[in-house]
Amino acid sequence: xxxxxxDVKALTDRLLAxxxxxxxxxxxxxxxxxxxxxxxxxxxxxxxASDVRxxxxxxxxxxxxxxxxxxxxxxxLSAALARSEEIARLLPVDPEYVAxxxxxxxxxxxxxxxxxxxxxLDALALKVEAVAKACAARGVxxxxxxxxxxxxxxxxxxxxxxxYDPRGEIELSVxxxxxxxxxxxxxxxxxxxxxxxxxxxxxxxxxxxxxREDEPVDLKPGDYPVVLEPAxxxxxxxxxxxxxDARAADEGRSxxxxxxxxxxxxxxxxxxxxxxxxxxxxxxxxxxxxxxxGVPHRARDFIAKGAVESFYRSRAxxxxxxxxxxxxxxxFHMGGGDASLEEMVRATKHGVLVTRLWYTNWLDPRExxxxxxxxxxxxxxxxGRVTRPVRNMRFNESLAKLFRKIxxxxxxxxxxxxxxxGGACAAPPLLVERFSFASRSSGI
Amino acid sequence: xxxxxxxxxALVSDLADLALKAAAQAGASYADIRLGETRRERAFARDDRxxxxxxxxRLGFGLRVLLDGAWGFCAATRLDRASVLAAxxxxxxxxxxxxxVQAGAxxxxxxxxxxxxxxxxxxxxxxxxxAAAKADxxxxxxxxxxxxxxxxxxxxxxxxxxxxxxxxxYGARLLQSRTRVEPAFEATAIDRASGRYATRESLIPARGAxxxxxxxxxxxxxxxxxxxxxxxxxxxxxxxxxxxxxxxDPTNLWLTIHETVGHSTELDRVxxxxxxxxxxxxxxxxxxxxxxxxSDLMTIRAxxxxxxxxxxxxxxDDGAPAEAAEFLIVENGVFKNWQMALGQAHHVGLSRSxxxxxxxxxxxxxxxxxxxxxxxxxxxxxxLDDLIGGVEQGLYVIGxxxxxxxxxxxxxxxxxxxxxxxxxxxxxxMVQSAAYQGxxxxxxxxxxxxxxxxxxxxxxxxxxxxxxxxxxxxxxHGAPAARFRGVSVLCTERxxx
Numbered sequence: 001x002x003x004x005x006x007d008v009k010a011l012t013d014r015l016l017a018x019x020x021x022x023x024x025x026x027x028x029x030x031x032x033x034x035x036x037x038x039x040x041x042x043x044x045x046x047x048x049a050s051d052v053r054x055x056x057x058x059x060x061x062x063x064x065x066x067x068x069x070x071x072x073x074x075x076x077l078s079a080a081l082a083r084s085e086e087i088a089r090l091l092p093v094d095p096e097y098v099a100x101x102x103x104x105x106x107x108x109x110x111x112x113x114x115x116x117x118x119x120x121l122d123a124l125a126l127k128v129e130a131v132a133k134a135c136a137a138r139g140v141x142x143x144x145x146x147x148x149x150x151x152x153x154x155x156x157x158x159x160x161x162x163x164y165d166p167r168g169e170i171e172l173s174v175x176x177x178x179x180x181x182x183x184x185x186x187x188x189x190x191x192x193x194x195x196x197x198x199x200x201x202x203x204x205x206x207x208x209x210x211x212r213e214d215e216p217v218d219l220k221p222g223d224y225p226v227v228l229e230p231a232x233x234x235x236x237x238x239x240x241x242x243x244x245d246a247r248a249a250d251e252g253r254s255x256x257x258x259x260x261x262x263x264x265x266x267x268x269x270x271x272x273x274x275x276x277x278x279x280x281x282x283x284x285x286x287x288x289x290x291x292x293x294g295v296p297h298r299a300r301d302f303i304a305k306g307a308v309e310s311f312y313r314s315r316a317x318x319x320x321x322x323x324x325x326x327x328x329x330x331x332f333h334m335g336g337g338d339a340s341l342e343e344m345v346r347a348t349k350h351g352v353l354v355t356r357l358w359y360t361n362w363l364d365p366r367e368x369x370x371x372x373x374x375x376x377x378x379x380x381x382x383x384g385r386v387t388r389p390v391r392n393m394r395f396n397e398s399l400a401k402l403f404r405k406i407x408x409x410x411x412x413x414x415x416x417x418x419x420x421x422g423g424a425c426a427a428p429p430l431l432v433e434r435f436s437f438a439s440r441s442s443g444i
Numbered sequence: 445x446x447x448x449x450x451x452x453x454a455l456v457s458d459l460a461d462l463a464l465k466a467a468a469q470a471g472a473s474y475a476d477i478r479l480g481e482t483r484r485e486r487a488f489a490r491d492d493r494x495x496x497x498x499x500x501x502r503l504g505f506g507l508r509v510l511l512d513g514a515w516g517f518c519a520a521t522r523l524d525r526a527s528v529l530a531a532x533x534x535x536x537x538x539x540x541x542x543x544x545v546q547a548g549a550x551x552x553x554x555x556x557x558x559x560x561x562x563x564x565x566x567x568x569x570x571x572x573x574x575a576a577a578k579a580d581x582x583x584x585x586x587x588x589x590x591x592x593x594x595x596x597x598x599x600x601x602x603x604x605x606x607x608x609x610x611x612x613x614y615g616a617r618l619l620q621s622r623t624r625v626e627p628a629f630e631a632t633a634i635d636r637a638s639g640r641y642a643t644r645e646s647l648i649p650a651r652g653a654x655x656x657x658x659x660x661x662x663x664x665x666x667x668x669x670x671x672x673x674x675x676x677x678x679x680x681x682x683x684x685x686x687x688x689x690x691x692x693d694p695t696n697l698w699l700t701i702h703e704t705v706g707h708s709t710e711l712d713r714v715x716x717x718x719x720x721x722x723x724x725x726x727x728x729x730x731x732x733x734x735x736x737x738x739s740d741l742m743t744i745r746a747x748x749x750x751x752x753x754x755x756x757x758x759x760x761d762d763g764a765p766a767e768a769a770e771f772l773i774v775e776n777g778v779f780k781n782w783q784m785a786l787g788q789a790h791h792v793g794l795s796r797s798x799x800x801x802x803x804x805x806x807x808x809x810x811x812x813x814x815x816x817x818x819x820x821x822x823x824x825x826x827x828l829d830d831l832i833g834g835v836e837q838g839l840y841v842i843g844x845x846x847x848x849x850x851x852x853x854x855x856x857x858x859x860x861x862x863x864x865x866x867x868x869x870x871x872x873x874m875v876q877s878a879a880y881q882g883x884x885x886x887x888x889x890x891x892x893x894x895x896x897x898x899x900x901x902x903x904x905x906x907x908x909x910x911x912x913x914x915x916x917x918x919x920x921h922g923a924p925a926a927r928f929r930g931v932s933v934l935c936t937e938r939x940x941x
Contacts, residue, residue, distance in 0.1 A: 001521070034538075037912060039716040042547035046538050047809050047913075049519040051504070065575065068500040070521035080501075087497055090576040092583070094493050121541035128545045143719035145912045175720040184719075251596060252634035252641055259639035316495075358723070359848040363859065363879060364936040366641065371857055373850045394848070394855050394881070396939040420913040438939065439857075439881055439932075442726060443850030 001030045001052040002117060002150050005164040011054070012156035015077055021058035021085050024158045025100040025294070027068075028054050031151030032117065033419060036124040041132035041142045046121055056080050060088035062097040096316040100157035106289040106296045109165060109280035111424070112150065113192040116168035119148045127172055127199035134203030135176050138211040140185075142203060144174040148194065149419050155294045165290040169419045170194050172202050175376055176210035177444075183216060183389050184444055185209020186356055186376035188231070188416025190424070209355060209377040216389035217380060218440055225351035225407075226435035227344045227381065232374075234415040234427035235357045237334045239370055240399050241276050244302055245328075246311035250321060255368045255400065256308060263311060270306040271406040275335035277301050282333050284414045285426035291327025300326070306403075330423030337409030337428060344408050344431040346384040352435070353379040353386055357395075368399040373441055392444065393437040407431040449563075449621055451480055451607045452523075456505075459528050460611035463507050466532040468613060472509040472539075474552055476616075478761060478806045479505040479523065480608035483571055488600045489582035491590065497575055504807040507531045511539035513549025519807035552787040553796040555764045557615035562758025564622040566654025570603035571623075573655045581658065585629050585667045592671030594631035594644075599667070601658060602626040602650075602906060604918075608806055616763040624754050624918055626650035626906050627658045629667050633674035642677035642876070644670040644861055647695045647843050649903045650918065651752045673862060676874055683863060683878035685935040689838035690880055691831045691893075691927045696860050698903025698921035699844040701819055704884040705737075705744050706921070708853035709773050710800075711782035712812040715791055722910045723851025726884065727779065729792045735779040738888030743820040744774040746783065747922075748799060753816035754904045754918035761801045761810035762786040768799030769815040777889070785812035804915040811911050818902075818922030822894040831893045831927045838866040839878060839933055844903075846879060857881040859936075877936040893927030900924045 003011075012026045030052030037045045054077060055068035065087025067080040124146040135142035150168035155161060173188030187205035191197040228236070248254040249263035256264045279299040280289045291297045293315050301309045310326055318325035345353060355377025363371040373394050380390045410429035417423055456479040467475035481503045488496040505528065506519035516539030518531040582599045589597035603625050610618040627648060634641040648666055651657045692700065712718055713725040727735070748769035750756055759765055762785055772780045782792065785801035802813035832840060843861025850856075859879040865872035904920030 033913070035912060036542060036545075037717070037720070038545065039719060040547070041545075043514065043542040043545045044717050045515060045517070045809055045811070046542050047517045047519065048534050048538055049506075049807050051521040051807065053500075053502070053521070055498075055500075063494075064497070066496070066498040068498065070502045070504060083499060087499065087575045090574055091494050091497055091579050092576075094495070096493055096495075121538045122544070125541045125545045132545065141716075143716055145720055147912070173720055177716075177719065186720075252636050252639065253596065253632050253643075254641075257634075257639050257641075260636060358851050361846055361848045363846045363848075363857070363939065364877065367937075367940045369936055369940050371846065371848045373848070373855065375851055392850060392855075394850070394857060396857075396934070396936075398940045401940070418913065436939070438934070439855060441850040441852075441855035442883070443723070443852035443854050 001050045002032050002152060003030055008154040008164055009162060015056065015081060016156060016158050018078065018081055019058065019158060021060050021088065023059040023100050025057040026054065026156050028154045029152065031149055033147065033149030034121055034124065035145055035147035036121055036128055037145045038128050039143045041135060043128065048121065056084045058084040058088045059099060060085060062093040063088045063091040065091060096320055098315045098319050100159050101161045101294045102159040103161050104294065104296050106163050107280035107298065109286050109289040111167035111286050113168060115193050116148055116170060117150050119194055123194055124148065127197065130199035131174050131203035134200045135207045138207035140176040140178050140207050140210040142174055142176055146172045147419050153288065153290050155290060161294055163290045163294065165288050167288065170197050171416065171419050172197060172199055173416050174202050174206040176206040178210050178212065182444060183210055183212045184376045190414060190416055212389050214388050216391040218391050219393065221393065221437045221439050223434045223436050225348050225433050227341065227348060227351065227353045228430045229355050230413050230427045230429055231356040231415045232354045233334065233430045234425040235360055236399060237276060237427055238425065239360065240403065241302055241332050243368060244311045246313035247317045249311060255366060265308055268307045270303060270403040272306040273337060273406045273409055274303055274306050274403050275301060276303040277333045278329040278331060279333065284412060285331050285333045285424040287329045287331035295325045295327045297327055297329060331425060333426040334412060334428060336412030339408040339410050341410050341429040344410065344429060345381055345386055347431065348381045349383060351381045352390055353381055363396055369396065370399055371396050392441045394439045394441055395436055396438040397436045402432055405433060407433055449607050455523060456480065456609045459505065459523060460609060462525060463528045463532055464611060464613050466529055467509045470532060470536045472511045474510040474613055475508065476612035477505055477507045478608055478610050478803060480606065480806045482805055483605045485571060485603045487578045487582055489586050490598050491586055491596055494579040494583065502805060506803060506807045506809065507535050509535045509539055510550055510552060511536050512543055514539040514543035514546050515550055516542065517809050521807060550787055551790050553789060554614055555762065559617045560758060562620045564652055564756065566623050568655040570625050570655040571605060585664050588664045589629060589631040589667040589671035592668040593633060593675035594671035595634045596632040597629055597667065599629035610759065610761065610763050612763055618759045618763060620758055622652060622757050623654055624650060624652045625655065625658050627661060627663045631667060631670040631674045633678050635678050640678060642674050644674040644677065645843060647861065650754060650906050652754050652756045653752055677876050680874045680876040682937045683839065683875040683933060683935045685933055685938060687930050687932055689835045689927060689929050690931045690933065691835060691838065691840045691866065691925060693842040693925055694899065694901035694923040695843045695903060696841045697923040697926055699847055700858055701817060701921045701923055703847060703849045704853055704856055705773065706814045706817050708884065709782055710812050711784045711788045711792065721912050726852045726854045731779055732782065733780060736777055737774045737779045737885060738777045739891045740776045741891050741894040742774055742777045742888055744817060745820060746771050746773055746815045746817055748815040750816040750920060752902055753920040755814060755816045755920060760799045761803045764797065764799035771798055773817065783812060783814060785810065788812065802917050804917055808915050811915065813910065813917045814919045816920040819924065821897045821900045821924040826894060826896045828895060828899050828925045831895060831925055832866055832871055833869040834893055834927060835866040836868060840864040840866055840871060854884050856884065879934050879936060881932045881934060887928060890929045890931065891926055892929050895924035895926060
């Protein structure tokens with residue numbers, strides 16, 4: 001259920017007026033979404049769903065109780081309010097208690113085109129049809145998902161804050177597999193409006209990678225120069241930015257903890273080409289305006305020219321350490337460079353081109369050691385040319401080492417993300433001299 | 445005892461009738477609807493503070509129609525007549541749109557329609573326990589870990605209940621309620637001088653149960669052990685990597701079963717329906733009944749009715765009874781059967797699915813998901829000491845740590861919480877920074893020692909992810925301790941060298 005700012009304001013004003021707590025914060029979120037999945041070029045499942053959620057947090061004597069409901073009925077909302085107050089009164093006093101925020105200035109985030117709300121499943125079916133044709137033209141099967149939706153996040157507090165943050169998107173991701181099921185390729189995009197999404201082009205890109213008849217080669221596990229396409233780079237960078245938790249660093253529970261005490265803020269830990277930025281006004285990957293706990297997202301470098309500039313920090317920890325509260329962001333923009341992906345390939349004598357990664361997970365977060373596998377488009381580079389498919393492999397690679405020496409970066413671009421996950425990421429193609437493949441996989 | 449259903453039974457029953465009648469009038473050859481509520485309570489403590497307490501109630505319905513041989517689905521977080529009627533119209537429009545890009549007509553089998561009421565037995569309704577009692581419980585856990593040597597400890601208690609009415613156009617009316625609890629923690633010890641730290645997560649599994657389980661599961665005692673062990677891990681030597689025999693504790697093995705066997709035997713993956721996200725499988729349709737998945741000791745069973753199971757329920761979200769999801773997946777090492785949801789069986793020449801559907805919310809589309817899946821214990825006596833006694837040089841792994849597996853469920857790599865050397869048939873000193881890596885078939889064929897019932901334990905997770913948009917499913921996996929020969933063990937510190 002996509003409520004307007006005025007509708008949300010009327011609802012939150014009504015609820016805040018009924019609160020008997022010391023203070024109260026109300027979050028409202030909701031939206032509409034639809035998707036159409038397909039396999040072998042034909043529809044499999046589809047959904048259309050609308051949802052809404054009201055979360056009431058009552059503050060009583062330094063304690064906070066929260067209750068949420070999907071019902072907008074007056075009685076249900078009053079019950080949620082009463083229950084949140086009851087919970088708060090039962091809890092122990094929080095030694096790190098913080099009161100709800102007052103009015104804030106929020107940046108404008110351009111993440112919503114109202115036309116997205118008019119789309120129905122027939123519009124997605126046309127995209128799927130275009131993908132199927134593009135893949136069929138290359139003799140490969142198309143699998144994937146087309147989706148669209150619009151959502152809002154809103155927050156109001158008894159201390160005067162009100163914020164409303166809408167977003168909308170159409171997305172398409174395609175996995176193409178050759179007819180023998182022995183090789184695959186992938187491509188995906190997100191767009192603000194349906195007419196900006198060229199489904200034929202997405203299908204063509206995925207098919208181009210999958211349309212290989214030659215048997216994939218097995219590489220011996222070891223270190224190789226690797227060219228990572230933007231989706232793969234973004235996957236790695238997302239783990240890095242999520243590791244920038246101020247509390248963990250300050251408490252000595254993080255790679256970013258300084259031996260002795262404190263966080264490694266300002267230290268040059270990575271290559272000077274590495275910049276990770278969050279910005280509601282970003283042209284490629286805008287973050288939302290409204291951050292966790294109502295703290296505004298501001299244009300901010302988390303890593304600038306290889307040095308850690310910012311950590312995300314909860315309001316409670318910010319209060320305790322007398323530092324700025326910084327909301328965590330699912331969106332980020334990793335800065336790019338001038339090299340094209342083709343130039344990176346040309347500069348590689350014997351290496352691997354990686355399309356995307358799968359099942360990444362910390363192997364040892366103390367050293368930012370990440371594991372995962374390549375997927376849907378892994379190719380051998382020989383003497384500056386992409387020559388043939390390389391069977392997928394598992395990597396065990398420290399992000400600290402990987403991002404310490406970057407050979408080249410290409411232009412950053414928005415990479416695909418699932419609409420329901422909410423984040424928008426932009427990342428460049430990346431060339432590194434050493435990437436550690438630990439074992440082989442037969443997974444295609 | 446748990447209270448009666450919170451749902452307004454008359455309301456959801458009327459709405460179900462309304463939806464199914466309207467779907468039939470619109471020309472649907474089949475329709476089903478799930479209506480209900482999910483209550484999720486989350487309490488989270490950090491060291492000496494109760495950081496968050498959230499009580500979430502989500503109402504809604506999801507309607508699925510089969511119209512002109514195509515599926516259409518529509519859902520909303522509402523329970524009213526206007527929303528249901530609008531959903532019928534939208535679901536039918538979706539089916540017509542999907543039909544334009546569909547190869548052939550969808551075929552579904554008919555489950556015998558039943559009218560039934562099923563409720564998971566619990567002694568203490570966890571949602572009736574006060575916030576104060578839960579706060580006390582969690583703060584006692586964090587205190588126990590810190591008193592025993594941890595510098596930090598977070599602890600959480602998740603309590604959930606799903607109440608749902610399933611109705612379909614064949615006449616099924618199934619009202620069900622299931623409850624689950626997840627008591628857990630993570631203890632951390634730090635060495636400020638070196639900047640190193642070590643963590644030890646809870647070894648207590650989530651359960652399909654009431655608050656009585658949280659009280660009796662020994663979380664506080666485990667936290668005390670964890671506090672000391674986290675500190676011990678800081679000083680433990682790194683594992684010496686290499687190919688060696690491993691003995692896996694059931695607190696570790698459940699996750700390996702989940703990833704390598706649970707997911708690889710899902711038929712929708714084999715059909716390519718998850719190829720774009722969750723992945724496919726190394727298994728092919730013709731392998732059923734033929735493939736040697738593991739050694740003779742390996743028998744893996746789907747068990748929908750396992751007591752305490754997170755996926756235990758009377759009927760699945762297609763309306764299939766629990767007995768349908770009681771079957772062998774692997775018997776004495778031979779792959780026997782797929783997990784299937786409605787409309788999948790005929791793709792591999794079978795007549796009917798086997799009760800493996802789940803929608804993580806009434807508003808979610810039911811898809812194939814795991815019932816509880818467990819490795820059977822050895823019927824002959826075999827203790828943990830017996831397993832360790834058969835190892836010259838190896839590693840004993842306790843608890844689930846880092847996990848990752850390829851999208852066809854072949855190449856896996858798993859960590860753990862605690863590692864101990866095995867030397868000459870005896871448990872040696874604690875080591876750290878270990879993980880084991882393998883390929884699914886080779887690994888299961890290297891199983892040469894299986895613990896008996898005395899070593900059996902039920903593990904599980906609240907949060908198995910699959911599908912687009914992603915759905916999160918709870919599922920349990922039971923396992924005895926087991927021994928695997930010639931497994932590749934790596935040292936994470938050397939991986940970073």
